[in-house]
Amino acid sequence: MPANNPFRPSFGVSPRVLAGRQDLLQDFDVALDEGPGSPLRSLLVSGPRGMGKTVVLNELEDIARTRGWLVLRLPEGTDMLEELEGSTVPALLAEHDTQAVRRRLTGGGISGLGSVSTDVEDRYPVRQSLTRMLGRLSEVLAVHETGMMFTLDEVQDADPDVVGRFATVYQHLVRDEREVAFAAAGLPVGVDQLLRQGGTTFLRRAERVHLDLLTDEEVAEAARATVTEAGRTLGDEAVGAFGQIVHGYPYLLQLVGYHAWRVDPAREEITARDVHRTRPLVVERMGRLVHAPAVAPLPEGQRSYLRAMAVDDGPSSTREIAERMGVPMQQQNVYRARLIGRELIRATGHGFVDVTLPYLREYLRAQPR
Known part of the structure; x- marks a missing residue:
């Protein structure tokens, strides 16, 4: 009797057989061996929806865990640093640092007549900075020859200012040659916006990995x-x-x-x-889960451009697109550049473009104008 269905068509769920990403995973595995300073310890993974970004992030985390590293998934939202500083990191210190709790003698007695009492003093109050606590956590892990990995998924939904502030903390850890790694994943537009944000200069030096289609x-x-x-x-x-x-x-x-x-x-x-x-x-x-979320936030001009392309069964002439839209070529070039930047279309030759994602043309044709 055959086993249960082995395929896993859920976003972010790792498949039983991972296709086409082995080189990246092997490079990251080697980077953990190379020690602090290896460029592949800091990764920015980008690609369209459904290209397997979260799956790659999961696999990178698994590589770190098999080495005994701690994996810290950065919380979403504007309170990312507050959550790390106020609960996540102190809890990890309390769990892993044998000196996290000191006991202070507060009473005594004579053997057989009384008992000794103690008060518990927390060595890591919330008021300590995130940088200092992570530094101490790194020291604790170094004793066991391990480190910590930070991951951030759906970069396009994160607050760039908050991520920039975390990047500053992470930079201090790297400068101090701590055993740390960082991997983030998101849509190309989101990654680009993050790197343009002030305070993320250090992340611009991270290795940019763009996931291509499988052969x-x-x-x-x-x-x-x-x-x-x-x-x-x-x-x-x-x-x-x-x-x-x-x-x-x-x-x-x-x-x-x-x-x-x-x-x-x-x-x-x-x-x-x-x-x-x-x-x-x-x-x-594909239309419901991939194309609709990708097309919905587009300005009307870019949506009109896609509809003008959907008329063709293959690559579209940019001049014919401009004529169908009733706009000058210069305006067409603006729409074209924006859609290429979002990876919804690609240039296929001089003066021609085509949709990037499979079945996007079918989705566009089915939509009411």
Whole structure:
């Protein structure tokens, strides 16, 4: 009897077989060996929605944990530093520092007649600075030859000023050659906005990692490995069908696999027909979970630009887009640059652009004007 469905089409959930990110993970593993100063200990991971940014962040955290490092996920919101300073770090110190609590003798007695009483004095009151507490925590961990890793997901939703203040704290740790690492993930626009913010100069030196689409070979290898490890088979035609529908998109690899598996879970082989049957659901799910959040915040001009592109079945002429919109080429160039910056479209040659994300064109065509 085949195992339960091995595919995991949920955002941020690590798949059973990770496709196409091994080089990055190996480089980070080596960076932890290289010690303080290794450039790959500070990473900024960017990419469109569904490209596997949170999954990569999870895997980086796991690498640190296997070495005995503490992983501190930075809290969301404007009270990030207050939460770290007021509760998270003091709690870690109380747990890991054997000198975190001192007992003061307050009473005595003669053996057999009385007992000795003590008061507990907290060595780390909240009033201590975050920089000082993290420095002490680093000293405690150094005794065990470990360190601490900070992670921040969804950078575009974080307060840039607060992140900038944390970057200053982190910079002090690096300058003192502490065993620390930092990894953040977010949409390209969010990462760019963060790096433009005053106070994040140090983060600009972090290694910028942009997640690209998976190759057809990576899709095929991951699909086949996931299926076979769960006790079923995937023929060559079915593997090819995966590539045709997934388009190198990690989230779709999991989504297609999940629903192809469900067509007939008791059957040993997953067929090409099973895979092709998932396409309508894939188009709907991508539109609702990926394209709608990406398009909704766009100014009307940029949305109009995308609608003008959706008329074409392939790459669009920028001159024809301007004519359809009724705007001069100069204005078209502004919209084009903004959408390329958001990674919703890409240049495909002189005077031509195409959508970047799979099934964005189908989503745009289905929307009422």
